[in-house]
Amino acid sequence: MLKFTEEHEWLKLDGDIATVGITAHAAEQLGDLVFVGLPDVGATVSKGGSAATVESVKAASDIYAPLDGEIVEVNEAIGTDPSLVNSDPLGAGWFFKLKLKDKAAMDGLMDEAAYKAMVG
């Protein structure tokens, strides 16, 4: 199941663990990333709270937690090479895996068609 948030993140659910990244639209808007700050494994995050930071040459931006949960894995590869987020945002550029507090909350997010309609 692939879902999207209004904050331009995608979530892919496997069991009760969602892999989270940012959309191609978001990556394009941010521009070439030069730094990614990832959360600590084991950290508890709440929906809408800052979970990671990304920095381009020009600006810093927050990546918000899409839902409540616990960080169970982070993608160290994008910490080493932030350009992966730009080149493969839906694949190798994933950010973290989130063990969802409430799996049913996924239902409240957008599907791909709704997200595409939102970004035009």
Add this chain to the structure above:
Amino acid sequence: MVDATADTPPDLKRTPLHALNVALGGRMVPFAGYDMPVQFRDGVLKEHLHTRNAAGLFDVSHMGQIVLRPKSGDVGDAARALETLVPVDVLGLPEGRQRYGFFTNDRGGILDDLMIANRGDHLLLVVNAACKDADERHLREHLSGTCEIERLDRALLAIQGPRAAEVVATLAPSCAHKRFMDLASLTVVGTEYIVSRSGYTGEDGFEVSVPLSHAEEVARALLALDGVAPIGLGARDSLRLEAGLCLYGADLDETTTPVEAALEWAIQPVRRRGGARAGGFPGGDIILDQLANGADRRRVGLKAEGRQPVRGGAAIYASDTAVQSIGTVTSGGFGPSVDAPVAMGYVPTAFVAPGSTVFADVRGKRIPMTVTPLPFVAPRFHRGTPRT
């Protein structure tokens, strides 16, 4: 996530290249009251590197171009008048040359930084967009007795990078002989262009003042040449930061003096104590005293350890536990050519020695920063062959 699609306010001004900037895929943002491209399709990182490797075209038409014309007809009178507002040797500036300067206030602070050119029968000033109305009022208030003050409503294009000279020479071969800070008029089919060999990227390059009616035509002609790409304000900022050049409103303001800002090089000996025209500008006593005895704080280059950029506004501390901040980062970001985070900021004199370590607060985390000589990249200005 950022909302990168915010509507631009309708009251923004447009440069004569606005339509071209939009057509080239410019991402438009408000800057100093203008709707300006922060980047084009390649993005800030690639635009920055392109300028350092080839040639970048910048629309800087939002900047103010002001003519000071002496009522006496003697440009020396305009120079002497302007010297009452800037701590710079204007009188000694030869015809066809320009130099950097700044307007000061009574406390020795900087009202704006600018370029001053001697055009033979008048002076041409190029000032910051955000300050240009205030600068013009300042000039009218103080110099109207001796000078006619006229705003030049013209476009200003900058072409910067190691291939800039080759590019400009295809349109205007005589420019190849110009040295850094030379400027001259070129008349092409009855149209006057004012070309100077200067810029604000640390690269060789030119700035060309163009009649509004010809701006787009000139820009398109330059963009059609091999190696030229349009560059937005984002890369302009990272280029000037790597070059150690100040951004007014960030690194300089009404509370920073030229000595604090490490701009002593722009105050020639003739305006200093013991010089033939020492002082005589606003804040002169304070600035001349600081020139002789130093200031309590100074602008320095700062390199962060690691990869995380430290942005303007970050507080600086003497240690990773100190409670009281000792200074502020005034400009900061990632330097694409340096391939590391770079910044400038003000620290107390005790910390200005290269190699000193200070700590910047980024989101509650103290990032170690090393005081580093400016510029971060070696300038490649075309100073010409010294005459023997």
